[in-house]
Amino acid sequence: MQTKISTDNSDQVDYLSLWPEPTRLKKALEEKRRGVCFTMPGLKSDKLLNVPISDEAEQCYDHHFSRVDVELNTQGLINLIDMCHLELALNATTVLLAKMGHGVGKAGKPTTITPTHLQLWGIRFQLLMALKLYSVLADELLPFEELDAPDLFYQYYSDSGDKTGSLVTFQTRLIHAEVLRFGSSPWKAIERIKRLESDVDKVIALLCTTDAPEEHITAWKSRLSVVQMMYARVLFFLGEYMLSLNTFHNIMQSSSDDKAMALLEGMCRMALSVGDEKAANKLLDDTTKSSTSPLLKAFRSLFLGAFVHAQEYLQKKSQSGLDSDPALNSLAICLLYSGKVTEAVDFYAKNIQLPSEPLHANLKAMLELGCSTAEKSTLLEDFIKGRAEKSN
Structure with a gap:
């Protein structure tokens, strides 16, 4: 993304x-x-x-x-x-x-x-x-x-x-x-986030009591949701996995169907990242009731080390026209972990347009593994030039 x-x-x-x-x-x-x-x-x-x-x-x-x-x-x-x-x-x-x-x-x-x-x-x-x-x-x-x-x-x-x-x-x-979560006292981030949530609540209350237009209230409720999701995300990074998961569940109760589905998928990835296979399977079952997401199935296969199966799921997603940087990035990594370094580099350079900095860093890491210094330099220059041309 x-x-x-x-x-x-x-x-x-x-x-x-x-x-x-x-x-x-x-x-x-x-x-x-x-x-x-x-x-x-x-x-x-x-x-x-x-x-x-x-x-x-x-x-x-x-x-x-x-x-x-x-x-x-x-x-x-x-x-x-x-x-x-x-x-x-x-x-x-x-x-x-x-x-x-x-x-x-x-x-x-x-x-x-x-x-x-x-x-x-x-x-x-x-x-x-x-x-x-x-x-x-x-x-x-x-x-x-x-x-x-x-x-x-x-x-x-x-x-x-x-x-x-x-x-x-x-x-x-x-x-x-x-x-603050990146400093020496990361838990202080939670204090600031809760104060921020309280202030946003006050603005919403003010808008409601002054008969403000519904679009104004909706905009601030959207901001409140952003703060709450940041709170859940920071809890996860601080090692409070269950508390984070419960917070996301609470947010989901008042979310639209599309947003609730996105939250379910996010929670599934969280469960996989900490090795909670039971919760991941439960969340995967919940998501597939409304949507069959090959990306989530691919993540589960990656979690189990089944790179070939993950690659198959990701290729299905790619063929369905639902390409996204996370999916394409995961497919390239499947190729890399299957020992196909050159194929991974070629796939990355040809398919991922306008990558974010983390994806660009992944490409550079693959180049380090599979290319000579001269080849790496040429590919990076072409890639940087190409992403600028594609944005115009």
């Missing part, structure tokens, strides 16, 4: 900016302390990532990031992300934030905070998360504290009119909550 990075917050509708007023904001407004700079972010490093890029990506970069222009820059980031050049997109945020006064050495020093700044920081945080640069991500989030500073809310600024709510993007709040 291609990495999804949200870049559309510049057109954010007011109701999506709603957020409960924190104590710090209320106190600042009562004391009329407008104008004080509370949030002072800055880049941890201005060193750009050195990555091979296609001519198309280089032209995109040069065109969109030669100067600070919100519309031009945003379109450039979208283009680079669509090309799967996440490292280059991250480089672009480094250059832009430095030009906008949030560069290296600026953390802890008074600076300007605008919705544009926070949109750009939000995109950068998503890129850092996608590229697994967790240490940099955690360091650059530190100046934002608990995202409750007065200058992170519209009502703190006298020139914002009647607009209220948070300047911080919802994607940033999600990352801010989850990033």
